[in-house]
Amino acid sequence: MKKTLWMILFFSSIIVTACVSEKPHDSKNLPPKENAIQPKEVNRPTSQLLTEIMDLAKKGTVKDCPFNVLDSIMEQVKTEWGDPDTVDQAGLGFYATFNKKKIVLGYNKAGEIFDVRSYASDMKDVSEQMIVKAFGQPAEIKNNNNENIYVYGTGHDIQLKIIIPKSSKTIDHISVFNPKRAESTGDYILDIKGSSNKLTDSAWASMQKWRKDIVLFAKNQENVFINGPNKKKVALTFDDGPDEVITPAIIDILAAHHVKGNFFFIGSRVKEHPEVVMEAFKQGNLVLNHSYHHLELTKLNKEAVRKEITDTGQAIKSVTGKEPAIIRTPYGDTNTDVAAISKQEGYSIVLWSIDTLDWSQKDSKNIVNNVLANVRNGDIILMHSDSDKGETKKALPLLIEELQKRNFEIVDLQDLLNIKGYQ
Template structure:
């Protein structure tokens, strides 16, 4: 277990050339057979260390902080950061740690599955003038030395809760950034995430189409693992599920579905297309008034993964403005058409205040439209936390027909049918 924890803590250290590299670290003892305290480097006499900068860094570290922010590891959450600084410029994930990059603030935040900050990286320009000998002259020898590809990592155990690391690239011999870590908080993130494989079949798909769909499904599982808290296939492992409806509104099936949900006193989730919202605002209003969530499915139903970031941003803005005109709220949950996502879609969505919601059960009601197959895909595959994909546009009569039986059987099986805000614990509106 000790070896595992040491490996895990080594794994999450960053290099100077990439925000999220693979970290193959070894201690000084592993390299030389000696302890870190025996690693002798004498500071040169002609380079005086910046005592005030280093002393201030150490004082802040004792509080779990760095100079580039007021947030503290172990004490603040990533939600605190977002509330003050807004969405990150980009995000990524390594193991059970998620990273949010704020380049304008010279800071990267690492947080665990509970959203608690466990690592704060500071890229403050003042740090770049420091060398290892200068650090030692002020702070003394580090508690450990590790190597990560082309970097040296010098670690100081500040308290039982905090560790301060100086990352020094070998080619510059000057500090690239510091990392303030709460190791105890990182250990709790090793539980594998609850991400479900996507289910649903259709006999009307060709062999090639089916294989393409399977490939996409496998890719989305990896995307959800790499972008947890930003891309969702399903909710937590609780006996709850969500019914979602894409491609509306229309004048027949969407109102029918809204009425069915109302009859069973349930809330659904409608991912509406912007240009249709403009065409049928009264249907959108009815969906919202009945307590359903009105969410974004883009404006024209184009493949967002084939667009540039500025085009995606424009599309999302148009859609949310149309929805805002009707219900007075702007959605914060997005389902890209066709489930087509890439890094540009994910990053642009995050920068504009969106989380991406896909699905874990596909009824394939657009392929094999019989109500019996729609019901089969749901009831045969249902699991805790499933997000169920259906459609509500004008040729989905069989979907509307299947819905009452699906609701009754899910209820009989003991599943609670909730909206996505409840299922995921994510805000539906900005």
């Protein structure tokens, strides 16, 4: 009996031991030992992320953004992504925020993108130490109030900026920045030139004040232009047409010299002379908006301003098949409401940097002199094409020929300003 009991106990212990030994060992369920050496692969995703950031920066962009700071423009962005959620004016230009993309694009008044910023969430855990380990010491550390900005060169005159709040010491966002594009047009706003001996002292003083005020106004408005960039290009613009004599003659002169002009037509006159409008369009000139009744828009209520713009746009579209995307406000009369309404209707406001004053001193010599004595890179030249501008017609061939002798390229406004001519 004792022998039988002993054998039962012996085999039971073997079975228990076998069961324990056959249970799989799950190291994942074991708590890690303190000070245990972690595998190198744990840090690999961060290393890959930082490598990708630098590789893309060298191409002028960031992850998940098809646009870059080398050759992209805002018109491409709007075509592909639509309008931004917000646009803010700051520093050297304007910043368009696309919330869902977690991307902010900085661009100058010519629409050239000079800054691409990413707020992607996968960067939020990357620390200063990891950045320095991957990229080395930055070329510069900018110490702002609440953040440090680590600046790295990419070898292509492009900067990679890494913005790190002092409170978190990890990446908030990155910026790929092109200094040359940022400076190319941001501060290049010209004074308005041109004089007339037919103006009274008070009229001249009033004009000088307006010129100064409108230049300051345009500097802080995304869609208001005084001039183009600092390049050897100018644009010839003609207001107040069409008529049946002067406007057709100007169209012919431009065609004979193989240059394009920009006609700001009054909507009510478009209805009277559609064949002239069509001829200007067929010859490759831009046919643009100059309001319907040529009224001071700042003295109208918002709906009246909108109607002046849209009625003219539709009048032109009924002739050419295209609605303009550029307007010149009558008398240059512009304020924040007019600029905002124009933008809502898809228009840029283009004024001028040289006034020939062909409406005041109607003298071909003065018209030519006002241009040639003052012409600069990027000038937008104001003339008129209504029925009493015979001296403008007379001056135009001389003006074109002399500008070409001085190696200025005469272009249309969409070329000069890098904006849409039509919607």
